[in-house]
Amino acid sequence: MTARTAAQRPAPKTAVPEPEKPASPSVDRALTVLETLVGAEEGLTLTALAKATSIPLATCASIVYTLEQRGYATRRVVGRSHFWRPTLRLYDLAAPLIRREDLSEVAQPQLRELADALRMPAHVGVLDGASVVYVAKAATPGFIQFDTYPGKVSPFNLTALGKAIAAYLPDAELEPLLDHLVQGTGPKARKATARGVRTQLAKVRQLGYAVEDEEETAEIACVAAAFFDSEGAVAGSIGVTGFARELGGRKLVSATELVVRQAKEISAKLGF
Template identity: 70%
Template sequence: MAMPEQVGAADRAPSPAVDRALTVIERLVAADEELTLTALAKATDIPLATCASIVYTLERRGYAARRVVGRSHFWHPTLRLYGLASQLVRKVDPSSVAQPEMRALADELEMPVHIGVLDGASVVYVAKAATAGFIQFDTYPGKVSPFNLTALGRAIAAYLPEGELEALLPRLVPGRGPAAGDSSEAAFRKLLDDVRSRGYAVEDEEEQAEVACVAAPFFDAQGQVAGSVGVTGFARDLRGKRRKSAAAGVLRLAAEVSRRLGCPSGALPAMKLIS
């Protein structure tokens, strides 16, 4: 009989208790306002007594707090969660190696520049160089998006080892934008072939109307894809010559990030020149 530590991850039964605790945390963070225990239990579909046990434990550990009004208790997450996330970002954050270059590219293109990393089947925005102006896009460090619906995610997925890509393909999410296309595994593989052929990824009104993005991957000291850099703008501003300029810019920035992360120049994939 296999000892517990010898059992593969795929053979291990998930923990309902951990799953419920994470669901409660996610719901508290996502909520626009404080939640009563009853509302939280209903929103998470977790029995009231179990939900109460979870939030009291979170309160004891400093991850949740409550505001008492009469006989009602309103729960909200604390910034201790942010502290954990900040520690993690500092450990894995490749963005600090290219802040001046991100700012320069954002100013050059007059569009925000982002760095994203893959976390499961999601892309997490870990850095942003914003542009001045009244209109600001809903992109910020910490934002999470389905990997297949962003240029950032596609640029990373195109260079993943086959085994890692296969694990992600069953988790493709259909787009909701006006240009959303086929969300099948075959169609996504074809899209990744296109990314590899030119060296950068494009998303144009597939996730959201009127918004497009262009992104290129960067690589670590082992030559493995580590994340991507991208620009976001109105779809009308990321076509024709402006798309070519954006593609050239993210390719240049991605190559610089790769160099500073120690990627050997010979390990970088061939990128199509943007004329």
């Protein structure tokens, strides 16, 4: 038997990668249906939707009926045909994420000005359930750095950022939060009661800003003020964090004035 020459040898087969299979086919189908509805210029019938997504008709029907029950799809009946469209419930789902991303950009000049003027780290926070989430920060140079960062989550009733926001919530939105109060461990922590928090929030509205003085952590204090969106609803808060000994007397007065001013600047940017 003679050996084949290079020209005679069959070309090596190129491995064709198999398409990655979704971890959950049912979720994948539901998202495909939703994305197809969003991308369609007009409402789609079940038959058209099944054809566009390559999903069996019965499965497609189950998905859109579920989307309808959850408020993400609606249908218009014309004769015997049902035309399906997505609803703005999707916007409600994404709005908090969009708002957080926008705020980190919108508030940067105000954060920087606060941090530079007071030589303290400045933050923007938004409310997520009974917690305040730090979504942006302007740091200050120096060896000592506070344990605050974008993404940090703290109980709303133990932070100036959280109290500044909660003070302007409608009662229907505030009431559920009062069932999730957290007791502070700082030396000046007050007993976490719904009545006590309501009293604090009333004072915040009266003053126009919130103060947290060694309630969550010893030696740490914060000052924050709320800002509002174009419809007048509270959208978040901006504040500074420093050592309690540095946020007292005249320094506290100047800090609150600057914080309130910057909060108003952000409100104006948001159309309030």
